[in-house]
Amino acid sequence: METILIPDDDHQVNPLGLKGLGELGIIGVNAAIANAIFHATGQRIRRLPIRLDAFV
Structure with a gap:
């Protein structure tokens, strides 16, 4: 670098x-x-910050 x-x-x-x-x-x-979360779980996350409670 x-x-x-x-x-x-x-x-x-x-x-x-x-x-x-x-x-x-x-x-x-x-x-x-x-995208990695979507491919692993099938659930699309569209808001930031990405938190664990978004999957519940």
């Missing part, structure tokens, strides 16, 4: 002008977990 710094401040995002990319990598995780 390589980190590349881009010299582009964005002070509308936060006072430091920093941008985070961590959110981009986890966008599909909720959908993947919901």
Whole structure:
């Protein structure tokens, strides 16, 4: 993994002008977990957060 710094401040995002990319990598995780639950149980989960009481 390589980190590349881009010299582009964005002070509308936060006072430091920093941008985070961590959110981009986890966008599909909720959908993947919901699909895994559907394939394992046959019950479609359409609301977040996914909790155990949604299966009762």
